[in-house]
Amino acid sequence: MATQEQLRLCRPRTFCDRKDVLNELNDAELIKRYRLDREGILFVTNLVRETLARPTARKKALTPEMKVIITLRFLATGEMQLCNSDDLGPSQQTVSRVITETLDALSSRPILAQFIKFPITPQETQRKKMEFVQIAGFPGVIGVIDGTHIRITAPKEFEAEYVNRKRYHSINTQIVFDAKYNIIDIVANWPGSVHDARILNESGLNRFVFGRGMLPDGCHLLGDRGYPSKKWLLTPYLRPRPGPQSNYNKCHKKTRSVMERGIGQLKRRFHVLHGEIRVSPPAKVCMVIEVCAMLHNICKDRNIGIPVGEDYSNGEEEDYSNGEEDDDQQPLEPPPQPAAARPREGLLYRDQFVNVHFNNDE
Incomplete structure (x- = not known):
């Protein structure tokens, strides 16, 4: 038989x-x-x-x-x-x-690098600045930065590290958008409990691009109050005084709205990022995020819009940026440098920048 x-x-x-x-x-x-x-x-x-x-x-x-x-x-x-x-x-x-x-x-580095590029040359940075000025008149901006949490299933190892401040498992992903909603930098390898400021501190942007002076003078990113103020990273005033500080905050908020809309476009285009990514281990989730970012830029380059009429979100409430500006939302891990202990250099630079560019009667 x-x-x-x-x-x-x-x-x-x-x-x-x-x-x-x-x-x-x-x-x-x-x-x-x-x-x-x-x-x-x-x-x-x-x-x-x-x-x-x-x-x-x-x-x-x-x-x-x-x-x-x-x-x-x-x-x-x-x-x-x-x-x-x-x-x-x-x-x-x-x-x-x-x-x-x-x-x-x-997700190989050579392929990702073709489509996710941070502007370095004077010609590239000048073009980015001009595109941002057209939004709200904010000078010297080449990108807006924030984090967004991508929900994942509970991993088998180091499970607690992936629980974010909203008590679900996630990858905290740092993204930088230009004014046209292209992703010019992404870091997608940190557990959800890690604070935005630490991710930035350990990133190539801080350690190499800006830290080693690879960019022309006068190039800035805009971030929320979850980040420390730096000469190249401008954050809003917590309690702005009437006049230049209020003008600055108003333009800062309008310009940074690119971030929330950009993350919204990314997650609506690729619904895998909107709900819980049911793959493991977390390293594979990071590949998913990076590939989605690359494909998003390809769609932008080819003028392919976001289709309407499909919804795979399972009715979940949209939550795009990390929203560290909300005073009642505290991260599980404190920032590496609390506001009271931040170096004065970045704060003083911001004051000088505001007095030069926003000292008007608007």
Whole structure:
């Protein structure tokens, strides 16, 4: 009598028919389901084609295009099951493996660096400044910075470190946007309990870009009161006096509104970031976040808007930025440098900046 293993080997394999979505769906349908049009999907596929196209003699092997499409569907919805409900063909186990493989390829440093770039040259920084001036007249700004919590399932290791001040597990992600809502820097590798100020202090922005004077003079980021004031990081006054300080705070708030709208665009475009990311370990979640940021910039470059009419948020309340300006919301971990102990240099620089640029009668 044949053994079960022999029967399994002799049994012919069956394959489900797979949709040729690139040719069956128009660009509007592709954007609705996968957030990119046909040319955009092929563009992203070409970035990782050699990595994903492994030689095989098996029939019905997944093409690089199909692997990218499956991954885009997951990022757009946050639900692996919807990849199967689209009749794409692969089993749930295959979908999971393909998503991991594709995320690993897309999150490589050389590929991310092509699309998430911090402005360094005088020409780039001057263009960023001009774009921000058009919002509220705030001079010298090349980016706005804040953190946003990406909800995750409870990890098996160091579980308590991932509980944020709102008592759920998350990755605290630092993002910098330009005035056109492009992501020019992202740090997505810190547990939810870590304060925004510590993430900034340990980041390449603080240690290399600004810390080593890589930028022309007069380049600033705008942050909320969760950050320490620095010569290159301007924060609002806690209790502004009438006149220049009030004018400064008003323009600061209007200019920084780019941050909340930018994070809102990112999370509405990729709903995987809006709810709880059900993958593990946290390092894989970090790949998801970085790839979404890169794809967001690709969509901006290709003028692909955010589709409407789909909602995978499960009715959760939108919570985009970390909102450290709210006085009643205290982080689990105090900032590395409390306001009373911050170096006076940054605060004095802010006063000088305000007196020069906001000393008017508005």
